[in-house]
Amino acid sequence: KNEVEQSPQNLTAQEGEFITINCSYSVGISALHWLQQHPGGGIVSLFMLSSGKKKHGRLIATINIQEKHSSLHITASHPRDSAVYICAVNPLSNTGNQFYFGTGTSLTVIP
Amino acid sequence: EAGVAQSPRYKIIEKRQSVAFWCNPISGHATLYWYQQILGQGPKLLIQFQNNGVVDDSQLPKDRFSAERLKGVDSTLKIQPAKLEDSAVYLCASSLGLHSGANVLTFGAGSRLTVL
Numbered sequence: 001k002n003e004v005e006q007s008p009q010n011l012t013a014q015e016g017e018f019i020t021i022n023c024s025y026s027v028g029i030s031a032l033h034w035l036q037q038h039p040g041g042g043i044v045s046l047f048m049l050s051s052g053k054k055k056h057g058r059l060i061a062t063i064n065i066q067e068k069h070s071s072l073h074i075t076a077s078h079p080r081d082s083a084v085y086i087c088a089v090n091p092l093s094n095t096g097n098q099f100y101f102g103t104g105t106s107l108t109v110i111p
Numbered sequence: 112e113a114g115v116a117q118s119p120r121y122k123i124i125e126k127r128q129s130v131a132f133w134c135n136p137i138s139g140h141a142t143l144y145w146y147q148q149i150l151g152q153g154p155k156l157l158i159q160f161q162n163n164g165v166v167d168d169s170q171l172p173k174d175r176f177s178a179e180r181l182k183g184v185d186s187t188l189k190i191q192p193a194k195l196e197d198s199a200v201y202l203c204a205s206s207l208g209l210h211s212g213a214n215v216l217t218f219g220a221g222s223r224l225t226v227l
Contacts (some may be wrong), residue, residue: 012151043221048215088153099156
């Protein structure tokens with residue numbers, strides 16, 4: 001079983017729609033990351049958070065540590081938001097610097 | 112600041128041939144990671160370096176894969192001999208390596224390998 005589960009796996013939305021991607025994890029963590037991967041492109045870090053909520057432009061990330069759950073929201077979605085969104089966590093461990101990755105949510109925004 | 116540099120971006124080889132990928136992390140980043148990403152899946156850790164020491168190589172197929180980071184800066188990942196199932200994107204990433212565990216990962220653009 002993967003330590004990080006994401007849903008949905010695939011998501012298609014109309015331009016302008018509000019989008020939510022969910023991430024659940026099963027281990028204690030020091031931080032959670034949301035990453036974006038465009039087709040053929042590298043991976044970009046969107047957010048790192050350990051509590052509460054962060055906002056950057058049209059993107060909002062929330063985390064509930066007690067429920068081991070995080071959500072990534074996109075408001076007023078646009079075709080350029082089409083990408084794979086990956087949730088990753090830093091597990092609490094002695095070695096530090098570890099990352100567990102979800103398998104990603106593939107988002108397509110249709111004009 | 113300059114990002115994580117990787118080369119080559121694309122490589123096509125036949126099975127049983129060898130290939131090498133190079134990565135130069137962000138200056139000052141102590142931790143360097145090599146990940147394998149197969150289409151439709153999340154990144155899978157192959158090896159993690161802290162400076163020039165190996166922290167985790169438990170998922171590295173050591174019969175055919177090797178990696179080094181001799182001077183604690185840039186790194187090379189080699190596959191010899193390649194198999195069809197090695198076709199994937201090989202991602203290099205780096206982080207400051209803070210022991211708090213709350214590190215931001217910066218990825219390179221990746222090296223896409225196709226094995227025929």
